Amino acid sequence: QQQVKQSPQSLIVQKGGISIINCAYENTAFDYFPWYQQFPGKGPALLIAIRPDVSEKKEGRFTISFNKSAKQFSLHIMDSQPGDSATYFCAAKLGGSYIPTFGRGTSLIVHP
Amino acid sequence: DTAVSQTPKYLVTQMGNDKSIKCEQNLGHDTMYWYKQDSKKFLKIMFSYNNKELIINETVPNRFSPKSPDKAHLNLHINSLELGDSAVYFCASSQYSSGTGGEKLFFGSGTQLSVL
Numbered sequence: 001q002q003q004v005k006q007s008p009q010s011l012i013v014q015k016g017g018i019s020i021i022n023c024a025y026e027n028t029a030f031d032y033f034p035w036y037q038q039f040p041g042k043g044p045a046l047l048i049a050i051r052p053d054v055s056e057k058k059e060g061r062f063t064i065s066f067n068k069s070a071k072q073f074s075l076h077i078m079d080s081q082p083g084d085s086a087t088y089f090c091a092a093k094l095g096g097s098y099i100p101t102f103g104r105g106t107s108l109i110v111h112p
Numbered sequence: 113d114t115a116v117s118q119t120p121k122y123l124v125t126q127m128g129n130d131k132s133i134k135c136e137q138n139l140g141h142d143t144m145y146w147y148k149q150d151s152k153k154f155l156k157i158m159f160s161y162n163n164k165e166l167i168i169n170e171t172v173p174n175r176f177s178p179k180s181p182d183k184a185h186l187n188l189h190i191n192s193l194e195l196g197d198s199a200v201y202f203c204a205s206s207q208y209s210s211g212t213g214g215e216k217l218f219f220g221s222g223t224q225l226s227v228l
Binding site for chain 1: 116143145152153154155157160168202204206208209212213214215216217218219220221222
């Protein structure tokens with residue numbers, strides 16, 4: 001049972017473009033939505049996270065947009081750079097738990 | 113000064129063998145985990161320990177046995193290795209982050225296990 005659906009599976013963007021990765025969930029008990037970034041040969045690292053009481057969170061070129069009524073959230077990478085090429089995972093965590101459920105990941109390639 | 117370190121980085125072995133992966137964190141976190149990442153990059157929680165006690169044990173074959181000798185270490189022992197065990201295994205630890213409003217996971221660099 002896939003509790004967090006992530007799309008697209010892969011994404012190719014030109015340098016300077018906007019990368020958008022989408023996630024959807026069903027369980028309204030989720031209360032924390034982190035995004036992790038994973039470079040080849042490395043473990044995932046927390047990139048940015050949001051709680052459902054806000055609709056948007058921005059950190060530098062990375063923005064999470066959150067739509068509680070639609071049960072969807074997305075990661076926007078502005079001015080995408082080749083160094084952003086990585087696999088991105090959205091995740092969701094149930095209230096009372098501290099273990100996130102991960103989406104299946106999006107492989108992002110940013111061409112120079 | 114690696115926060116979460118796991119060894120070995122690569123492990124190539126024959127079917128039927130027993131192997132162990134070691135993990136250590138120097139972050140002072142109370143909670144540690146083992147994750148399995150398959151060839152399609154799917155991350156699946158296997159075990160979670162809090163203060164040396166097992167708190168989460170997902171549907172994992174009992175050939176996999178975690179051991180936590182102290183709060184900073186969580187090792188994974190695998191008996192009778194099978195072809196399907198080939199994957200990347202990640203150790204992680206976590207703490208609550210007031211900056212993000214939730215738990216922040218810190219992952220090791222992974223152990224690439226290849227069963228031949």
